Amino acid sequence: MTVDEVLAQLAELDDPKVRAVNERHGDDHGVKLAALRSLAKGLGTQQELARNLWGAGDTAGQLVAVLICRPRDLGEQELDDMLRHARSPKVHDWLVNYVVRRSPLAEALRLRWFDDSDPVVASAGWALTTDRVARKPQGLDLAELLDTIERDLSGAPARLQWAMNHTLAQIGIEHEEHRARAIDIGERLRVLEDYPTPPGCTSPFAPVWIREIVARKAG
Incomplete structure (x- = not known):
């Protein structure tokens, strides 16, 4: 699946009510986390797709990227750059908890x-x-x-x-x-x-x- 196809699926899953709740916490996406996790599970680990999704700058896409990346394949400078660009609280938390903590x-x-x-x-x-x-x-x-x-x-x-x-x-x-x-x-x-x-x-x-x-x- 391409980046555009993943982002299109996320756009279809976007719920205005969920977005309104998330925006109160600083997160600009409207995808239920269960649906987002299900999409990521279907994709499996795909390091290149994860990098490209992250680079697209879409919050929901970055959350998927966190779930499908391989932490050991990310270098120190790359992780530092990712953290400094993770301004959404949820993306920041998931990056630290699901990627950095699992990294050597x-x-x-x-x-x-x-x-x-x-x-x-x-x-x-x-x-x-x-x-x-x-x-x-x-x-x-x-x-x-x-x-x-x-x-x-x-x-x-x-x-x-x-x-x-x-x-x-x-x-x-x-x-x-x-x-x-x-x-x-x-x-x-x-x-x-x-x-x-x-x-x-x-x-x-x-x-x-x-x-x-x-x-x-x-x-």
């Missing part, structure tokens, strides 16, 4: 992005740091991470703040020796304390998030 270059990119002057790029570095806190904390200075969070969390732009807050919560959840300090930082900074949380979901307010997940794991 994940750690190099984490270090490259962590202190980037672009807060959206830096948020990807923090997302990868959260993953390391949970899965492979060896070599991370968790106390230093908490120092940085304590200093910068309150004034960080929204997407970077969200990612830093996730790291804060993950440190508290996974590392008992740092839990009290993580909770204390959250309680003093009050970041996301009033974030609207649907019934049955966990609040992103770090002290609540930490205590709830720790309690679940214990019981």
